[in-house]
Amino acid sequence: MITIYHLGVSQSDRVVWLMEELALPYNLEWFDRQESGMAPPEYKALHPAGTAPIIRDGDLVLSESRAIVDYIINRHGNGRLQVGVDQPNYPDYLYWMSFRDSLQGNLMLQLFLKSARPDDPAVQRAGLFANDRVDRQYAQLEDRLGQSDYLAGPEFTAADLINFFAFTTMPLFGGPGVDKLPNLSRYVQRVSQRPSYIKSMAIAGPDAKRPA
Amino acid sequence: MITIYHLGVSQSDRVVWLMEELALPYNLEWFDRQESGMAPPEYKALHPAGTAPIIRDGDLVLSESRAIVDYIINRHGNGRLQVGVDQPNYPDYLYWMSFRDSLQGNLMLQLFLKSARPDDPAVQRAGLFANDRVDRQYAQLEDRLGQSDYLAGPEFTAADLINFFAFTTMPLFGGPGVDKLPNLSRYVQRVSQRPSYIKSMAIAGPDAKRPA
Structure with missing residues (x-):
């Protein structure tokens, strides 16, 4: 076991x-x-x-x-x-499985920068970089969830499960909330109602x- | 195509x-x-x-x-x-495929910190965090490559290909070199000799x- x-x-x-x-x-x-x-x-x-x-x-x-x-x-x-290799949405599944690693790296950098000295030029440069990436990723999430009930397609998959921590727990530590993104908010509600969750x-x- | x-x-x-x-x-x-x-x-x-x-x-x-x-x-x-699900080293393949995402997130934070003000307590705290993670990961690499010719086992796989940028190109941008790690150095030499590389x-x- x-x-x-x-x-x-x-x-x-x-x-x-x-x-x-x-x-x-x-x-x-x-x-x-x-x-x-x-x-x-x-x-x-x-x-x-x-x-x-x-x-x-x-x-x-x-x-x-x-x-x-x-x-x-x-x-x-x-x-x-998961989504099988022969399914049309296999590339979507792969993409959203990897999305989490990229998002969490960007969020980690962004969270650190919040506590660093804002007048440090290196902090400012990195802030522009991290904010651009995080903003793009949340825009992608909002767009995707306007087209699809779940990240990889019409069904709940591990791609939802692996990303979900960023939407629910990271905000408790200063990460971006989902309130201003209606599609993402509805998705978080929907997934949060799963009995296993x-x-x-x-x-x-x-x-x-x-x-x- | x-x-x-x-x-x-x-x-x-x-x-x-x-x-x-x-x-x-x-x-x-x-x-x-x-x-x-x-x-x-x-x-x-x-x-x-x-x-x-x-x-x-x-x-x-x-x-x-x-x-x-x-x-x-x-x-x-x-x-x-890749390594098939039924092969004994399938978990190794999965681990080293994911290792790259973790390593590059840590290296990105570490690289940023090198240009930030060293007297900022937030930079110092994040530096301890990032250095601990990076040090552990290079120690893992050195240990693994003392036991195995390639990351996922005896054969070259995508797990080698996906991690290799960190060993060859990241040092050009200030990432850690491999010179002080003999097993990793020999591995970099070995993989670098592949005609396709x-x-x-x-x-x-x-x-x-x-x-x-």
Whole structure:
């Protein structure tokens, strides 16, 4: 059985959500952050990357959200929640799966810049760069969700699951909210109503508490 | 036939390399950066993301390296250069494919910080964060390449191709060099000798010039 090493609050909540979507059994091991906000040494020791999420499956210890999602879907989920190579929207699926990595890199830079000295010319240059990229990405999201119920097409897929943290949890840390983007807001509402999402967030979402 | 919209110098060189590895035909359309270093407006207009690489295949215009690599391999390359779901090293392949996104996000933050004011406490905090992540990732690379000839296992795969820019071109822009890491250095030497790499870098690498 797969063990999810959950760091609270972190992106490992999406692995819990994935397992609930696929109705697969799992163990959850909970780790709290240190007062500094960093992952505790015990968490970092689980995998050389030291970043959440991390899973174990037998002898395999795996990190990186995208790798974990593809692994679970293909080795344990019979390929569900993805779009097949022969489907017309296969390129859309690939694109929106990768979109998350690009978006989160840009958001990380943007968040850091918010706390840096605004009169530093290097901060100003990087701010223009990061804001341009983030603005373009939110415009893309708004446009796409005006044409399609879900990111990869008409059905919910892992591309929705892997991006969703940016819309729900990143704003709690200063990331852009979705309120001014009506299509994205409706999409967040729609996906948030999925029973597996509600259940997984109760277990491991940003407001969840370590099990007693 | 696939058209590669190549921005020089940029990560779109890896798409040329991929096409050469797969011996697939392609058109190359070359775009120079503006004096500011930014992509020109004509490049940014090709795809809403506005980032290199971008390809066209019929009506499809696709960006994001990982999406492009998976698309070309699976729709045009008969699945070559990847590791199958049933292979023992499938999780390794997934991990090292995703490693690049994480590494490049960390390197982008680290590079920006080099030009920011070193006495800014926010810069110092972010520097500790970025340096810790980058150091861990280079230690992982060095460790992995002491055990395995290529990142995903004994054979060259797209996981090597997608990460290679960080080792060869990022140092030209201030990223970490590989000289102090013997396993990584030998690996860079080994991969650099591939005929398709040599050919693709002559066409679209950091020293290549726009075709006359």
